[in-house]
Amino acid sequence: xxxxxxxxxxxxxxxxxxxxxxxxxxxxxxxxxxxxxxxxxxxxxxxxxxxxxxxxxxxxxxxxxxxxxxxxxxxxxxxxxxxxxxxxxxxxxxxxxxxxxxxxxxxxxxxxxxxxxxxxxxxxxxxxxxxxxxxxxxxxxxxxxxxxxxxxxxxxxxxxxxxxxxxxxxxxxxxxxxxxxxxxxxxxxxxxxxxxxxxxxxxxxxxxxxxxxxxxxxxxxxxxxxxxxxxxxxxxxxxxxx
Numbered sequence: 001x002x003x004x005x006x007x008x009x010x011x012x013x014x015x016x017x018x019x020x021x022x023x024x025x026x027x028x029x030x031x032x033x034x035x036x037x038x039x040x041x042x043x044x045x046x047x048x049x050x051x052x053x054x055x056x057x058x059x060x061x062x063x064x065x066x067x068x069x070x071x072x073x074x075x076x077x078x079x080x081x082x083x084x085x086x087x088x089x090x091x092x093x094x095x096x097x098x099x100x101x102x103x104x105x106x107x108x109x110x111x112x113x114x115x116x117x118x119x120x121x122x123x124x125x126x127x128x129x130x131x132x133x134x135x136x137x138x139x140x141x142x143x144x145x146x147x148x149x150x151x152x153x154x155x156x157x158x159x160x161x162x163x164x165x166x167x168x169x170x171x172x173x174x175x176x177x178x179x180x181x182x183x184x185x186x187x188x189x190x191x192x193x194x195x196x197x198x199x200x201x202x203x204x205x206x207x208x209x210x211x212x213x214x215x216x217x218x219x220x221x222x223x224x225x226x227x228x229x230x231x232x233x234x235x236x237x238x239x240x241x242x
Contacts, residue, residue, distance in 0.1 A: 154195030
């Protein structure tokens with residue numbers, strides 16, 4: 001029954017988001033509609049929900065919530081937003097699972113990462129976004145932050161756009177620290193030539209961040225910020241090609 005309720009909720013969110021997107025375009029928000037019309041096919045974004053299966057990631061300090069589950073919830077909401085805006089979303093996972101890879105034996109996590117890299121390279125997307133939750137030894141640390149590979153100029157631009165919106169619409173509102181986008185050495189950021197970012201949505205080690213991250217309403221708000229940043233990045237990329 002919970003699965004049915006979740007699906008019904010997602011369908012309702014999708015309908016609401018479509019109305020939001022139409023209204024946003026009408027008010028002069030990022031002109032993705034125009035960019036889409038100029039393309040022979042819709043833009044494509046790979047949405048990666050970090051961790052999964054035996055790799056749960058970090059756990060909420062108070063609720064015990066699995067990072068992997070929270071990542072997937074935000075990823076699916078983001079995918080709904082993207083699809084409603086005319087952008088095709090490709091997921092690296094849609095359930096609580098890990099994947100094998102023919103080139104990797106006896107290392108489930110590495111095999112799963114290689115599988116995700118294959119999804120990205122086979123899809124040849126316009127952008128890649130990997131969704132995670134953070135953890136730190138001090139419970140005082142909080143806030144959302146974006147990361148990119150230092151050799152990826154498109155990823156840098158995407159991360160900077162994303163960080164600006166996270167600071168404005170998430171970090172400032174919740175009283176968390178404002179960050180700058182930073183470079184990081186991560187496989188999913190460097191495994192392909194396509195612009196890629198990792199977003200750490202907040203700290204499950206911080207009680208206030210954790211309370212927000214497990215809240216479905218906040219998850220929807222957060223996913224919409226990720227959607228907005230992605231739309232802005234894709235629109236700027238489309239304009240630069242003209």
